[in-house]
Amino acid sequence: MEFAKLIAGVLIFCRNSRIFLLVEAVVAEDYYKTLGVQRGASAPDVKKAYRKLARKYHPDVNPGNPQAERRFKEIQEAYAVLSDADKRSQYDNFGRVDGIPGGGFDPFGRGRGRAGWQDAGGVRFDFGGAGGGMGDLGDLFGDILGGGRSRSRSRSRTRPQPGADQEMTVEISFADGVRGISLPLPVQRQVACTGCHGTGSQGGRICPTCRGRAEIISTEKLRVKIPEGIADGNRVRVSGKGAAGTNGGRDGDLYVSVKVGDHPHFKRDGDDIRSTIPITYPEAYSGTAIEVGTVHGPVLTKVPPGTNSGQTFRLRGKGVRNLKTRAYGDHLYTVEIVVPSGMSPAGEEAARRVAELYSKDPRAGLPTGL
Ligand SMILES: [Zn+2]
Incomplete structure (x- = not known):
């Protein structure tokens, strides 16, 4: 040296x-x-x-x-x-x-x-x-100092320097992801010291507030708007809420990574919501009007006569709002025919009568193997 x-x-x-x-x-x-x-x-x-x-x-x-x-x-x-x-x-x-x-x-x-x-x-x-x-x-x-510091790290402190971006993760419920939510977030930011206005010194002495670092960590209570329709893993950028820039450089951004919880009944499928709706055999056979719950509330809809188990129906616009297009996805519900529980002679008699309604074997024509 x-x-x-x-x-x-x-x-x-x-x-x-x-x-x-x-x-x-x-x-x-x-x-x-x-x-x-x-x-x-x-x-x-x-x-x-x-x-x-x-x-x-x-x-x-x-x-x-x-x-x-x-x-x-x-x-x-x-x-x-x-x-x-x-x-x-x-x-x-x-x-x-x-x-x-x-x-x-x-x-x-x-x-x-x-x-x-x-x-x-x-x-x-x-x-x-x-x-x-x-x-x-x-x-x-x-x-x-024997540093061997790279040039990229050794940036001038007197030229404008942008602040670094910061990241944090929040967890929200399924419902909050669908509806959006304004979250109070305490965010720790590196900002210019208020004691020395980011110079590191006061009256020629080292600033006692920041001890010369020129920066302090401040905790700000931000309200971060998580938009309607945010999906698990999406990030929300809060402009200018990362580390403060120095010497007039722009402030970094805050990236809020969002974890969205699951729901026991509704499943997200992009902008669509999926659910399974149990119906009875008579409802499937004769058709009926049912109430299907959606993220926007109950929707009265018809099950057409002759509906099979596993058939999926679409309720337009009853899904999740797309972050970009702002258009709503659909609600897709799949019906599932449930069998009455318990056995009784009357039930078996009814089942025999139902069996007579099948004009052909529903498994006819299925392959028996590869
Ligand atoms: Zn200071």
Whole structure:
């Protein structure tokens, strides 16, 4: 870690919002000076300068000369940074630091604007009230801390950042799924700290409310409208109720995943509802009017004469409302002929008379196997 040795003073910063670290601030060696090249020197020029100096101070050429040996190590170290495009860019962004003005230091180096810092991304820090603002160290500190943090995680805290989406699951009854319901939901959201208006500091000090995180977890009582017709496994998006965005970034969304319970009698089949209706043999034979319960209440309907067990009838528009089309599905009921319970001579006599009504064997023509 070339930068780890560049240390002086104390700097408190908040690393990508979650952790606080006390890190000693940093004084740089000037690698360019070490190699005797200009800051803007081209890669070949850097290499050339390195080779020349390395030859000059190489321990083989200077046996028993500790000064030359130290110089050789410095040259190697400088070259290790300046010959690596990424490291060099980091070093350039970090800037050369010769002094510690006012107990802090000039993080931007000479002639470098803050933008260079912000591009480094990732870490917001605060110069311990020494009049410094917020900046970003990002990957640089990732390196210092041995982080190996990915670039995607090290986002700038000063650019607008959208808040993360949040997810939660609610369980509702079958009826609530069919009718829809407005649910009071306590939702924990990460939002900008109210004490410091999301800056992490108050009057140059770490905000005591959020302890510098700039964000707090707030519990909000939301009313989430679960729409009529929601099915098990559907998700409801509550716009802007995820984690709060930072620096003007948009808030994340809240996704409410809905588990819908079963019903002992009604079954959901998409937008349709299915049920089974028992009828008696005389009702099936002669036809009758029956009341069929639906999710919209009872519907009086006719069982036509000669209805068979297992026949399904449709009640249009008596199902569940489609979330998109807003049209209602149907209620499909299947009749099931039930046999009177108990045995009696009168019953057997009646059954014999009924048997005479069958003009043919209902199982005639059925296959007897494969
Ligand atoms: Zn705060």
